[in-house]
Amino acid sequence: MSVFDVLLLAGLVIGTVCFEACPGNFCPPKWQRLKVVREELDYAGSVMLGKDEESGCMCREVPGKFSFCYGRATCRSFPKNFNITTNTLLVKATQIIELKIGDLSKLTDLETLKIEGNNNLSRISTGSFLEMSRLSNLSISYNANLRSLEVGSFDGLINLERLFLVKNAFVKLAELTLALAKIPRLQKLQLSENNFRRISRFDFEPMRDCALNELNLILCQIEQIAPQAFNPLTNLTVLRLGENSFDASTITRVIEETIEHVPLRLLNLYLIGLRKSPPKPLLTAIGKSNITSLCLARNQFEVINADSFPQMPNLQILDLREVLLLNITNDAFVGLSNLKTLLLSGNKLSSIPEGALLERLTYLDLQHNSGNSFASTYFSIFGQKFTKMKNLELLDLSFNAIHAVYNSSFLGLVNLRILGLKNATIFYIANGSFAMLPKLVFLNLENNHFAKNHSMGLRFELFEGLGNLRVLLLGGCGISFINKHPNPFRELKNLRHLGLERNKLITIQGFEVLINLRTLDLSQNGLQPWYGRIFHKNYQLKDVRLGNNRFSFLTETMIKDFENLINLELRNNPFTCDCSFSWNTGTIMRLIENQTIFCAFPESTTRLTIQEFLQQEHCQNLALVLPLVFLFIFIAVLIFLLYYFRWHLRYWLFLTRLYLSRNGKIRIHKERSAYTNYIYDAFVSYSSEDRNFVIRLVTMLENYPPFIKLCVYERDFEVGTTISENVLESLAKSRKTLLIISNSYAKSQWCKWESQLAEHHRLFFRNENGEYIDDSLILIKLGPVNEAHLTPTLKYLLKTRIYLHWDVEEKKQKVFWEKLRTTLAPPQEINENTYL
Numbered sequence: 001m002s003v004f005d006v007l008l009l010a011g012l013v014i015g016t017v018c019f020e021a022c023p024g025n026f027c028p029p030k031w032q033r034l035k036v037v038r039e040e041l042d043y044a045g046s047v048m049l050g051k052d053e054e055s056g057c058m059c060r061e062v063p064g065k066f067s068f069c070y071g072r073a074t075c076r077s078f079p080k081n082f083n084i085t086t087n088t089l090l091v092k093a094t095q096i097i098e099l100k101i102g103d104l105s106k107l108t109d110l111e112t113l114k115i116e117g118n119n120n121l122s123r124i125s126t127g128s129f130l131e132m133s134r135l136s137n138l139s140i141s142y143n144a145n146l147r148s149l150e151v152g153s154f155d156g157l158i159n160l161e162r163l164f165l166v167k168n169a170f171v172k173l174a175e176l177t178l179a180l181a182k183i184p185r186l187q188k189l190q191l192s193e194n195n196f197r198r199i200s201r202f203d204f205e206p207m208r209d210c211a212l213n214e215l216n217l218i219l220c221q222i223e224q225i226a227p228q229a230f231n232p233l234t235n236l237t238v239l240r241l242g243e244n245s246f247d248a249s250t251i252t253r254v255i256e257e258t259i260e261h262v263p264l265r266l267l268n269l270y271l272i273g274l275r276k277s278p279p280k281p282l283l284t285a286i287g288k289s290n291i292t293s294l295c296l297a298r299n300q301f302e303v304i305n306a307d308s309f310p311q312m313p314n315l316q317i318l319d320l321r322e323v324l325l326l327n328i329t330n331d332a333f334v335g336l337s338n339l340k341t342l343l344l345s346g347n348k349l350s351s352i353p354e355g356a357l358l359e360r361l362t363y364l365d366l367q368h369n370s371g372n373s374f375a376s377t378y379f380s381i382f383g384q385k386f387t388k389m390k391n392l393e394l395l396d397l398s399f400n401a402i403h404a405v406y407n408s409s410f411l412g413l414v415n416l417r418i419l420g421l422k423n424a425t426i427f428y429i430a431n432g433s434f435a436m437l438p439k440l441v442f443l444n445l446e447n448n449h450f451a452k453n454h455s456m457g458l459r460f461e462l463f464e465g466l467g468n469l470r471v472l473l474l475g476g477c478g479i480s481f482i483n484k485h486p487n488p489f490r491e492l493k494n495l496r497h498l499g500l501e502r503n504k505l506i507t508i509q510g511f512e513v514l515i516n517l518r519t520l521d522l523s524q525n526g527l528q529p530w531y532g533r534i535f536h537k538n539y540q541l542k543d544v545r546l547g548n549n550r551f552s553f554l555t556e557t558m559i560k561d562f563e564n565l566i567n568l569e570l571r572n573n574p575f576t577c578d579c580s581f582s583w584n585t586g587t588i589m590r591l592i593e594n595q596t597i598f599c600a601f602p603e604s605t606t607r608l609t610i611q612e613f614l615q616q617e618h619c620q621n622l623a624l625v626l627p628l629v630f631l632f633i634f635i636a637v638l639i640f641l642l643y644y645f646r647w648h649l650r651y652w653l654f655l656t657r658l659y660l661s662r663n664g665k666i667r668i669h670k671e672r673s674a675y676t677n678y679i680y681d682a683f684v685s686y687s688s689e690d691r692n693f694v695i696r697l698v699t700m701l702e703n704y705p706p707f708i709k710l711c712v713y714e715r716d717f718e719v720g721t722t723i724s725e726n727v728l729e730s731l732a733k734s735r736k737t738l739l740i741i742s743n744s745y746a747k748s749q750w751c752k753w754e755s756q757l758a759e760h761h762r763l764f765f766r767n768e769n770g771e772y773i774d775d776s777l778i779l780i781k782l783g784p785v786n787e788a789h790l791t792p793t794l795k796y797l798l799k800t801r802i803y804l805h806w807d808v809e810e811k812k813q814k815v816f817w818e819k820l821r822t823t824l825a826p827p828q829e830i831n832e833n834t835y836l
């Protein structure tokens with residue numbers, strides 16, 4: 001992990017923690033918590049190993065990481081019947097009373113063991129760890145009833161390096177050190193949060209010349225320490241005594257005695273109740289030692305002046321955070337000729353103190369001094385304050401009311417790598433303010449106001465000269481747009497991470513210049529789906545966060561933009577899960593596989609995740625199948641209706657043509673076939689109720705000259721063929737058509753036949769001169785016909801044609817037959833112009 005990764009994680013927000021020693025010139029902040037806090041383990045993915053009947057404990061394992069056993073109500077002895085495969089075991093929250101020999105005999109492979117939070121535990125028997133030769137980390141902490149150890153408790157721990165005995169109920173240090181002395185390679189020992197009260201001269205004597213180099217005795221209610229108490233610890237370099245209640249003279253004498261014998265490098269004396277100013281004798285003693293790192297945080301020193309610090313040529317790191325400092329005089333730190341790291345955050349300084357601007361400093365922390373209140377004075381960086389500080393690599397001015405950054409503010413900081421200006425109430429940043437920071441790699445401008453003014457926006461000149469910048473944090477700056485010409489990111493060719501979360505962006509552009517960008521945070525904006533490529537030139541981009549925006553769907557372009565990512569965050573967007581949902585592409589689904597992304601619309605899907613929605617899939621099938629089914633049904637119904645009403649349709653069609661022809665809209669040409677093709681002289685169309693008349697008609701016409709041949713429905717139609725086919729065929733074979741019009745014919749038959757007759761004969765039409773162009777239709781009216789039964793065509797025919805009338809009078813019948821024979825006789829014998 002590089003410097004900026006660490007800083008990125010730390011976000012340059014540091015709480016109540018103490019800065020500690022670091023090798024080298026420039027140290028990234030390596031923060032050690034003041035109190036040992038219980039480690040937060042990630043229990044996700046753990047599997048049950050089972051319940052041990054003998055001990056009553058339950059054990060689980062996160063494969064490849066660690067195992068843990070528990071049972072607050074049931075677990076009464078150390079669990080022995082499990083096959084633990086990890087190197088780390090945690091036994092916590094049980095009722096185990098005692099750790100006995102043999103309890104750990106199956107666990108000899110363990111490297112880390114934690115026995116924590118077991119409130120009934122009161123004894124660690126001699127020899128409990130006898131075979132634990134591989135154990136290197138051991139914690140027996142937070143066991144409220146563990147008051148003492150036996151001399152042989154830790155026998156066998158030949159490779160143990162780190163031991164945590166935090167917050168048990170130990171009271172006698174001498175008892176512990178007898179047991180601890182048996183651990184040959186012990187390097188770090190945590191005894192914090194026990195109740196020792198006093199450390200006497202021989203308490204550490206059993207551990208004389210051991211390897212121990214780090215000892216923590218924080219919050220142990222220590223009031224007295226014998227001056228030579230630490231002298232046996234001849235390899236000790238780190239001593240933490242914070243949050244105890246000894247007085248300044250006690251610790252002064254301890255240091256005076258200790259430094260001769262112990263190679264201390266780091267001394268932590270935070271929150272030990274020092275007041276007014278650091279005790280001079282103490283500082284003098286420390287000044288004579290090889291101590292390089294001193295933490296005096298959370299004591300109370302209102303003023304630091306030339307008198308406060310004596311010559312301390314070895315001191316490199318000084319932690320004066322939260323000491324209620326009001327004033328640092330210009331010569332306050334002149335004695336600290338090698339000071340490299342100065343931590344002054346959380347004080348009450350009203351401006352950047354001249355005295356803190358030491359030439360050799362590499363790290364200056366001035367966060368949280370003026371506060372953010374508008375009422376207080378600004379923590380001004382006007383003027384060329386940092387011109388001497390050519391060694392400074394980190395400057396943190398976050399959480400001060402800075403108001404404005406000028407183009408001369410950072411002049412001289414030629415080696416600055418990290419600049420923190422978070423929550424600094426900055427309204428104005430002059431053109432090229434950062435241009436004189438050629439080595440800057442990390443710039444934090446989060447939660448400021450400089451981009452809120454739309455006319456200023458995110459200007460190109462802001463990041464002028466930052467060709468080495470790797471991390472730029474602009475979260476919460478109210479940015480509503482990014483210029484494309486000129487592009488504010490134009491010079492940021494080495495930028496790896498860009499933070500633009502919590503802004504007001506609706507669209508984004510201009511990222512193509514960021515050719516080395518790897519991670520991009522755009523969460524909590526108002527972004528909407530985009531249609532033009534945005535990340536097509538960012539070949540290194542691997543991680544994009546788009547949570548809490550306004551995406552209701554993803555476009556094809558977006559999916560293309562995301563193709564090369566390893567991480568994509570899309571939580572809390574108002575995704576619409578309906579049939580138009582179309583990003584079920586492998587890429588996106590793989591990227592979001594571990595995210596819980598809910599559908600937002602429509603309401604029926606709001607409790608589903610995207611994955612669940614897609615699994616249901618019914619949507620896609622319905623989308624395709626339903627219309628097909630409807631189409632099929634529609635066509636089937638249509639075919640049925642067409643077939644069922646086929647006659648009616650033909651009739652309607654015919655009526656239309658007729659209507660049009662009568663109005664001269666269309667013209668019908670006369671087309672008649674040659675006479676020679678006819679088989680019949682006439683086709684007889686009649687109603688079956690008039691059969692008797694037809695029989696007579698046949699007899700009269702076929703048996704006497706000129707022997708007319710008739711086509712009669714019942715006699716001549718071939719069996720098996722449908723009426724319509726027969727009708728058409730017979731019509732085609734007949735020269736004329738004879739209609740026997742009676743009441744029943746008009747009622748039942750005519751409708752069926754009318755159109756076919758009409759089609760065949762074209763007989764209802766007149767030519768241009770108003771003459772009928774077809775004389776092949778012959779009408780015989782049989783008795784009176786009820787007007788109500790006549791169709792318009794039939795009415796029309798009866799009105800416009802002369803028809804033969806059948807009469808009951810015999811004399812008239814003779815004339816009737818004669819007329820009929822003449823009309824139906826073959827052509828050579830009739831006059832073409834004769835109409836009846």
Ligand SMILES: *[C@@H]1O[C@H](CO)[C@@H](O)[C@H](O)[C@H]1NC(C)=O
Binds near residue numbers: 081
């Ligand atoms: C542990 O492993 C041994 C042999 O590998 C086996 O006999 C025993 O049943 C296992 N115990 C449990 C609790 O799985």
Ligand SMILES: *[C@@H]1O[C@H](CO)[C@@H](O)[C@H](O)[C@H]1NC(C)=O
Binds near residue numbers: 076095119120
């Ligand atoms: C553990 O301590 C609690 C109360 O401190 C007690 O009720 C319980 O019986 C003890 N368990 C065992 C196994 O002694």
Ligand SMILES: *[C@@H]1O[C@H](CO)[C@@H](O)[C@H](O)[C@H]1NC(C)=O
Binds near residue numbers: 111112136137162
């Ligand atoms: C022991 O603890 C240290 C610090 O917590 C850790 O870095 C180290 O990996 C641990 N060792 C083992 C073997 O778990």
Ligand SMILES: *[C@@H]1O[C@H](CO)[C@@H](O)[C@H](O)[C@H]1NC(C)=O
Binds near residue numbers: 210211234235
């Ligand atoms: C103490 O430290 C010195 C030098 O750092 C080393 O040589 C010596 O072995 C250490 N003592 C023990 C007991 O480890």
Ligand SMILES: *[C@@H]1O[C@H](CO)[C@@H](O)[C@H](O)[C@H]1NC(C)=O
Binds near residue numbers: 259260263288289290
């Ligand atoms: C400081 O360190 C130097 C060199 O390592 C050594 O000579 C000197 O004795 C040490 N001073 C004290 C007070 O331990």
Ligand SMILES: *[C@@H]1O[C@H](CO)[C@@H](O)[C@H](O)[C@H]1NC(C)=O
Binds near residue numbers: 326327328329350
């Ligand atoms: C700091 O102390 C110096 C010297 O005592 C004094 O001149 C100056 O006004 C003080 N500054 C503040 C801000 O109190």
Ligand SMILES: *[C@@H]1O[C@H](CO)[C@@H](O)[C@H](O)[C@H]1NC(C)=O
Binds near residue numbers: 432
């Ligand atoms: C700062 O800006 C002023 C004008 O606002 C300009 O005259 C001056 O040269 C600039 N200084 C630097 C170091 O760019």
Ligand SMILES: *[C@@H]1O[C@H](CO)[C@@H](O)[C@H](O)[C@H]1NC(C)=O
Binds near residue numbers: 423
């Ligand atoms: C920093 O600014 C953010 C956004 O304005 C605000 O929510 C947060 O409380 C501020 N932090 C501090 C410590 O003032």
Ligand SMILES: *[C@@H]1O[C@H](CO)[C@@H](O)[C@H](O)[C@H]1NC(C)=O
Binds near residue numbers: 430431461
């Ligand atoms: C900053 O630069 C822009 C364009 O380069 C210019 O319009 C603007 O006036 C400048 N602002 C200042 C304060 O110089």
Ligand SMILES: *[C@@H]1O[C@H](CO)[C@@H](O)[C@H](O)[C@H]1NC(C)=O
Binds near residue numbers: 454455
């Ligand atoms: C925005 O910036 C312009 C130009 O610097 C200035 O005139 C205006 O007052 C600013 N508006 C606000 C609301 O700060």
Ligand SMILES: *[C@@H]1O[C@H](CO)[C@@H](O)[C@H](O)[C@H]1NC(C)=O
Binds near residue numbers: 592593594
């Ligand atoms: C999701 O989690 C699994 C298991 O932890 C992991 O292997 C996989 O890489 C993760 N997928 C993504 C995209 O982070």
